[in-house]
Amino acid sequence: MTRIIAFKDRKCEIIDDPGKIPELLKSSAAVLWVDLEGGGENEIGVLRTIFQFHALAIEDCMHDSFHPKLDNFGDYIFLETQAIEKCAQSPEISAAEVSIFLGTNYLVSFHNKPVKSLESVWDKCLNPPWQIMEKGPDFLLYTVLDRIVDDYLCALEGLDDKIEEVEEEIFKELKEDQMGRILGLKKELLYMRRIIGPQRDILNFLSREPVPAINKKSQIYYRDVYDHLFRIYELLETYRDLVSGSLEIYLSTASNRMAAASNKMNEVIKTLTIVATVMMPLTVIVGLYGMNFKYMPELEWKYGYFFALGIMAFVAIITLWFIKKKHWL
The missing domain is CATH 1.20.58.340 (Magnesium transport protein CorA, transmembrane region)
Known part of the structure; x- marks a missing residue:
């Protein structure tokens, strides 16, 4: 599925025909957002034929690596990031990879399945006043990344509730399923750490190093996202310590109960x-x-x-x- 928003003459409109993209790209006054979903031949054709992106970048789009990266191709930059697909109300955390091309007057997003973060920004771009598109594609990229980072915090808050619930249950009564739940939380935190860690370096680069497609005035916004992501990463490390502490409490309590049962058995045998x-x-x-x-x-x-x-x-x-x-x- 191909969706196109064009901002021109101080208003946004949806373009149905991808064939109009080359004409819009020639206009320096136009700002274009092309969102590609599904990874079919039509979507790949837009990347390869209309925008003529590098073959290696297109190959990265086609294969999910779930490893954030940033490449500078001169006229445009290519970055891969991960958006949280499920939030606090979902039983597990999963991520959807989003590939983004940023040029002087366009932003192209590519993903294999619907992404809630992109949908939220897409709706904002269509509603007046069109401040996001009016400020340029670099500000649009900032808005997308900021929304993705906000969803990280939402997911962590859900994990915080789960950690507190497990801790309270351990102190009240030891159960067999608690070990599996603790290990599950530890796995989810490790999964998020593997996603968030490399993205700190990417956002730090975008906020401090000169990037042709990003205006220097816009870099302060990326610095704000970087600071937000840094705090989330620290919070993630805190939750990892809490989960490790819960695991130690569980093992210690289980060991004490086994020791008490063993002592009682020894008294009987004595x-x-x-x-x-x-x-x-x-x-x-x-x-x-x-x-x-x-x-x-x-x-x-x-x-x-x-x-x-x-x-x-x-x-x-x-x-x-x-x-x-x-x-x-």
Whole structure:
């Protein structure tokens, strides 16, 4: 799908025919935004035939790398960035790659699927007053990048709620699924870190180094986006520490519970061992008098039964005294 907004004579209009692009590009007073979605032959043809961009840049558009980059081709710059596709209400965070060409009087955006950030800026450009398009394509690029960075913060706020929820649950009650949720949060933060980290360098370059397609007066806006992104990156590192702390708390709590269960089991085994130790000599005595020999004097003795009980009681007391002396009980 190809969409075109042209700003000329202090008003914006939608152009339906891509064939009018070369004529609009010749006018220095016109500002053009061409948005290409889908990556089909028609969209690639616009890049290759009408704008005649470098083959390597077009190849990068066709293959998602999910690694931010910036190339300067002299008359135009090419950059790849990632926009957050899902925000706080979504179960997981995913990103959509957006490829952007910026020239003196045009901006071309290329993406394989709908991007919420671009849709928001597109709607703003169509509504008067047309301040975004009036200030030029470099200001339009700033607006797009600023919106993308705002969505990063939105995604982080969603993760913040999830981190707090997991921490509260850990302190209340330990559950088996909490480990998986913590590792999932850690994975999402690492995913965002891999996206945001390189973009800091790109925005720092755009805000400080001379770029032909960007007016020096507009660089201060890029510096503002860079500062915003830098704060988001620091916030991301803070959340990573919180998740690591939650993981340590979970493992420590689980370890303490296992140790408590092990100690309880040891106490049970200790009690059973003492009982078995006391009963063992008594079993020997009972077994001795239970033998079927004909001549056993104690069997005919009037006090033989009480004598056997006394021996068993004496042995049990001696055994308990010995265990106590050795501090086994």
